[in-house]
Amino acid sequence: MKGYVHVYTGNGKGKTTASLGLAVRALGNNMKVYMGQFMKGQKYGELNVLEKLGVPVERFGTENCIISPEHVQEVDRIKAKNGYLRAKEILLSDEYDIVILDEICICPYFNLISTDEILQLIDLKPERTELILTGRYAPERVIERADLVTEMLEVKHYYYNGILARNGIER
């Protein structure tokens, strides 16, 4: 079966959770799933449960939440670069049916990895692999190359009323 490239971007909630839903559906079809999380070092709820289901979840970020490009530290850059190299290795291994690279789309915005590097990953994708790229501000060139692009539209978000990330709902 031919695999395609998905991009889940936009400001509204649902990008990472859409990729998790896809992972669950794929697992139910006996597919092999890998998830790499860029810019995340914290333990999100999905981590343990996916690992129990045989999905490796690797994190390429620190505990710090990066809020603007000026806040990026050398360690963030190194971790993201390692994530890029690891993603390359995972794709070249041709071991997985579904490869999810969570938050990779926002990495060029923070100068963590380049748009060209994301395009290289797309080039490396084995024919059968479904590649899922999530994160805000997906670069135009990545959108052009993808086969399926969904932009989550933020109609309302309780973030603006001071409701920050909650366990089980956002993390």
Ligand code: ATP
């Ligand atoms: P989910 O994981 O729930 O599917 P998502 O992947 O679509 O969400 P992300 O861009 O990864 O969304 O970011 C979600 C986090 O950003 C949440 O913890 C939320 O509290 C926070 N957030 C939401 N809106 C904003 C905003 N306008 N500015 C900064 N942070 C925000």
Ligand code: MG
């Ligand atoms: Mg997300």
